[in-house]
Structure formats: C-alpha cells, structure tokens
Amino acid sequence: METQTNKAMATYDVVIVGAGAGGIAVASSLLKRDRELNVTIIDPSENHFYQPGWTLVGGGVFDFSQTERETAAVIPKSAKWIKQAVRAFTPDKNTVTLDDGKLVEYKYLVVSPGLTLDWDAIEGLKSTLGNNGVTSNYHVDLSPYTWESVKQLKKGKAVFTQPPMPIKCAGAPQKALYLSAHYWERNRLLDNINIQFHTALPSLFGVPDFVPALQSYMKRYGASPHFNSQLVSVDGQSKTAIFSSNNENQETQMREVKFDLLHVVPPQRAPQFIAESALADSNGWLDVSHTSLRHRQYDNIWGIGDVIGAPNAKTAAAVRKQAPIVAENIIRRIGNQPQLEIYDGYGACPLTVEKGKVVLAEFGYGGKLKPTFPSWILDGSMATKTAWNMKAHLFPYVYWNMMLKGHELLTKME
Ligand SMILES: Cc1cc2nc3c(=O)[nH]c(=O)nc-3n(C[C@H](O)[C@H](O)[C@H](O)COP(=O)(O)OP(=O)(O)OC[C@H]3O[C@@H](n4cnc5c(N)ncnc54)[C@H](O)[C@@H]3O)c2cc1C
Structure with a gap:
C-alpha cells in the first residue's frame, strides 16, 4: 500500500475523503465492481473505530480493543491511503486541498468525513x-x-x-x-x-x-x-x-x-470544511439527492454516511445500505448510465435496553418501518434476545468482515 504525504498534485480515478465506515465500505464496494479503478482514500487518523461498539464498552460488555483497528488494516489492498486531512474543495477544478496545501485531483469524488461532535457547545x-x-x-x-x-x-x-x-x-x-x-x-x-x-x-x-x-x-x-x-x-x-x-x-x-x-x-454538526464549501446545503451538510446520494450540483461527487444532508438515521446500518448504491452509481456515471435512485433512508438503531435484550429499531425516511426480518423471526418493537445476539455478535462480524470488505449483505440493488 502506498502512503503518499509529500508529492505535488496527483490525479486519481476516485478520491474518497474519510476512511471511516462510509469511506472504507464504498472503496471496497467500488473495487469489487472494478478492480482496475485507481482509488485513493484521504484520512489523517491512524485508527479506524467501530463506534457502535462503544455503547457495549460503556456497558461493560466489550473491551475497547474490540472497537479499534489500524486504518492501514482496513484500507482495501489495491487502494492508496493519503494520511492527511482534506482542508477544502474546488469542485469546478475537480481538486481537493490537503492540510499541507497540496492538491489532489480526482475524476470522481466521495465525501465521507462523518460529523463533528461539538463538545465546546456545552460550557x-x-x-x-x-x-x-x-x-x-x-x-x-x-x-x-x-x-x-x-x-x-x-x-x-x-x-x-x-x-x-x-x-x-x-x-x-x-x-x-x-x-x-x-x-x-x-x-x-x-x-x-x-x-x-x-x-x-x-x-x-x-x-x-x-x-x-x-x-x-x-x-x-x-x-x-x-x-x-x-x-x-x-x-x-x-x-x-x-x-x-x-x-x-x-x-x-x-x-x-x-x-x-x-x-x-x-x-x-456538519464538519466546518464541509459547511464552508461549495458542496454544502443551507444547514452545512453535504447537499446530495436523498435517493441516489449524488451531489445535487456536481454530477461527479457523491456522499455517504453521517455527513449527508438527508433525513435518515445517521448510523453504520445506513452506511451498509448506502455503500453499494454509491459504488453502483459511480460505475454507472463512468458508463454514462442513469443513476439508481433507490436509497430509501434505511437506518437501524439497536436499543440495548438490558444486558441480553435489544429493541431493534429499523426504519427509513419518514419513520417508515423497514424490518429486515419477518416479525415471527424478530419483532423490532419488543426487547428480544435475538436482537441482542445480533448487536453483540452478528453486527460487529458483518461490519468488519462484510461491510468493510465489499460483501454486500442484505442489500437489494434494483
Ligand atoms: C456511541 C455511538 C453509538 C453508535 N451506535 C450505533 C449503532 O448501534 N448502530 C449503528 O448502525 N450506528 C451506530 N453509531 C453510528 C455510526 O458509528 C456512524 O453512523 C458511522 O460510523 C458513520 O460513518 P461515517 O463514515 O459517516 O463516519 P465515521 O465512521 O465517523 O468516519 C469518518 C472518518 O472521516 C475522517 N475525517 C474527518 N475529517 C476529515 C478530513 N477533513 N479529511 C479527511 N478525513 C476526515 C475521520 O478521521 C474518520 O475516519 C454509533 C455512534 C456512536 C458514537
């Protein structure tokens, strides 16, 4: 894997801003579709975190180490990693500016830097x-x-x-x-x-x-x-x-x-460098179509994860559904085909109501219920052991071994 920190302007087919849940999932889904694509991920963080596990650490169920891996270990093998932060976007020139002032040029851009926790907002x-x-x-x-x-x-x-x-x-x-x-x-x-x-x-x-x-x-x-x-x-x-x-x-x-x-x-809130950019909506979030996840103004830019200005639940579960759609839409754009307009706002929130039971809330835009399983297998409105086992065992497995690796479980592409 090449880590680039110090070159002048470089050009890539696809540049992904952020190596969190969304950035890594979309990189893997893209490379699964086209192994020849030249994909670069930009993120300054040494470590990648499975944040849904932090609830279980706080509840004495997981050890923190179960929620953390080196970023280098989750970047797909054929992708490059630039270990820096992106400071600004110049979408009319297809470039992003890194923290050290260098420019990176892209043909297609995915924006996935998550959101900002505003600790200073509370005195x-x-x-x-x-x-x-x-x-x-x-x-x-x-x-x-x-x-x-x-x-x-x-x-x-x-x-x-x-x-x-x-x-x-x-x-x-x-x-x-x-x-x-x-x-x-x-x-x-x-x-x-x-x-x-x-x-x-x-x-x-x-x-x-x-x-x-x-x-x-x-x-x-x-x-x-x-x-x-x-x-x-x-x-x-x-x-x-x-x-x-x-x-x-x-x-x-x-x-x-x-x-x-x-x-x-x-x-x-939305990260400052997004809110200040030409890519932001009026609230500072990334201005994408809620169904295709493509930017409303720039047709070679997509968003995924917490940064998007769509009214879905900001969850890793949402990212699991979004990543294949974004990957597919980039491939379609390369092939001059119409975008898939199929993201329905799916997100999921496993509410750990006791150690051993979870209420698994799955829903899409407008609060429409979107259960993955029929109610005789799992009734999401009740606290169940089945949902706890999913939260404590299945979901972390799916995250690390499927979602981050381009294995698109329970994701319909129609
Ligand atoms: C306590 C807690 C509990 C949660 N529980 C659940 C749950 O049970 N189920 C669920 O599905 N979801 C849960 N989530 C939410 C889930 O973790 C997030 O929705 C998911 O991680 C979003 O992915 P993302 O890629 O948008 O952002 P992140 O995973 O946060 O990744 C963003 C990445 O962007 C990088 N970045 C930031 N700024 C820049 C920059 N300027 N340049 C380059 N890179 C940058 C960061 O370093 C980071 O690596 C929980 C979150 C928390 C905090």
Whole structure:
C-alpha cells in the first residue's frame, strides 16, 4: 500500500475523503465492481473505530480493543491511503486541498468525513470530561470511563443527556442509561440511585412504534424522562449541570441539577470544511439527492454516511445500505448510465435496553418501518434476545468482515 504525504498534485480515478465506515465500505464496494479503478482514500487518523461498539464498552460488555483497528488494516489492498486531512474543495477544478496545501485531483469524488461532535457547545464540559463522573460513550477515549463510573456509583443521582437532532445513532444516549441501570439493578443498587434522562426532544424516540418498549424500561429502572430539556453547562467540581427548557409560554427556564454521574452526548454538526464549501446545503451538510446520494450540483461527487444532508438515521446500518448504491452509481456515471435512485433512508438503531435484550429499531425516511426480518423471526418493537445476539455478535462480524470488505449483505440493488 502506498502512503503518499509529500508529492505535488496527483490525479486519481476516485478520491474518497474519510476512511471511516462510509469511506472504507464504498472503496471496497467500488473495487469489487472494478478492480482496475485507481482509488485513493484521504484520512489523517491512524485508527479506524467501530463506534457502535462503544455503547457495549460503556456497558461493560466489550473491551475497547474490540472497537479499534489500524486504518492501514482496513484500507482495501489495491487502494492508496493519503494520511492527511482534506482542508477544502474546488469542485469546478475537480481538486481537493490537503492540510499541507497540496492538491489532489480526482475524476470522481466521495465525501465521507462523518460529523463533528461539538463538545465546546456545552460550557465547562471539556475541562471536566473524563473526571468527576462526567463521561460520554461518544468520546473516543471515554467509553471505558463510563463503565468505571457506573461500577463506582453505589448511590446518588445519575443523569443522562441527549442534544437536539441530528445526532448519530439517536438511541445511543438512552442505551447508556439502560445498560447502566441494568447493572445497578443486577447489583441491587437501583433503589439508591435516582436516574434522570434529559432529552432535547419531545419524546423518547422519533418513531412511535418503538416508544412503548422504551417507556416500559424507563419505568422498570425508575428513570424519569425530562423532555425538551437541553444541557447548557457543567461544573465538574461542584457536580452541577444546568439545563434549559421552554415553558408553555415559550419562555426559557434554567434548571440546576446536581449529579454523581453525568453521561453527556454533545450537539453534533456538519464538519466546518464541509459547511464552508461549495458542496454544502443551507444547514452545512453535504447537499446530495436523498435517493441516489449524488451531489445535487456536481454530477461527479457523491456522499455517504453521517455527513449527508438527508433525513435518515445517521448510523453504520445506513452506511451498509448506502455503500453499494454509491459504488453502483459511480460505475454507472463512468458508463454514462442513469443513476439508481433507490436509497430509501434505511437506518437501524439497536436499543440495548438490558444486558441480553435489544429493541431493534429499523426504519427509513419518514419513520417508515423497514424490518429486515419477518416479525415471527424478530419483532423490532419488543426487547428480544435475538436482537441482542445480533448487536453483540452478528453486527460487529458483518461490519468488519462484510461491510468493510465489499460483501454486500442484505442489500437489494434494483
Ligand atoms: C456511541 C455511538 C453509538 C453508535 N451506535 C450505533 C449503532 O448501534 N448502530 C449503528 O448502525 N450506528 C451506530 N453509531 C453510528 C455510526 O458509528 C456512524 O453512523 C458511522 O460510523 C458513520 O460513518 P461515517 O463514515 O459517516 O463516519 P465515521 O465512521 O465517523 O468516519 C469518518 C472518518 O472521516 C475522517 N475525517 C474527518 N475529517 C476529515 C478530513 N477533513 N479529511 C479527511 N478525513 C476526515 C475521520 O478521521 C474518520 O475516519 C454509533 C455512534 C456512536 C458514537
């Protein structure tokens, strides 16, 4: 594998920005279709992460090492890796600018840098993260600290937060709560621990079919949901969090909450270099067709993963469906054929409501249910052991060994 860091302008058939779930999956799917394609992936990160596993690390089920591999190990053998960040796009000239100022020229471009976690949006958070019982499974370093903090807490108040949408895996803020509560329940500590869930949303989940099962678990764990309640600042020393919410007259009210454990999910936004580019929509996300995933203005650019400005659930499960469509559409564009307009917004969120049971929410655009299996095999609206086994065993296997390698499981191309 060639790692290029220091040459002048180079030209490639396909350049992929980001070697995360989307970038690697689409590279493999492309090379599976045409092994002769000259594909280059640009990403500064030494390591690639299976982020869906971080919930299980925070719940004491996985070791962190199960979620991490060297980027070099996941880049397809015949692709090149440029170990740098992309700083800017010049789509009219088919070039991207690297952090060192060098240009890379492409015929076809895939944009997949994920999204940005905005830790700074919550005052005082950064300076206390990883200390004072303040943690986040969304932070690359902190899911082990979540598990440590959960085990240490014997009594007091545990507070879990969820910011406004869009966020990646909208169920993950709750998953942290359920797995923690189940640990306290198993260790007969639950009566001593007051659990609160503060969400900026008006309900537990955006798709109503999955709400009753989640409500029953909130009840079982004695957890109180606080809707339309948004974390604005944290003081780690005094273990105090401030939440804002609007009353019936739309007046903003601040509320102080003391905590012993605080699991924070930060607000999330499009990466700055995307938002500032000619490729962004009015909200800063990548402006693609929701069905073909091709850029609306530039017909040699596609997007995949969390960065796209489509109203699907931002999940690795969505990437699994998107990668073959993007790969196929690039091949079609090369062959001057029409684009496939078939992405239906599929995404999936396995809600780990207890250690051993999952509510598997699968849905597409508009909250339309998109179950993979018939209900006699798996009823996604209920907590089941089958779905837990998928989350803990099948999905990681599918991710590392199929999705990242171009084996397109359960993906219809029609
Ligand atoms: C706690 C947690 C739980 C989750 N649970 C689930 C789940 O149960 N099921 C599920 O399906 N999904 C889940 N997800 C979501 C899933 O991990 C993401 O949706 C998925 O990783 C998105 O893939 P991506 O390629 O868009 O972004 P990422 O996988 O985040 O990859 C983005 C890549 O782009 C690179 N990059 C960034 N900026 C630049 C730049 N300027 N230049 C070049 N490269 C750049 C980064 O280094 C990174 O390697 C979860 C996520 C989290 C955090």
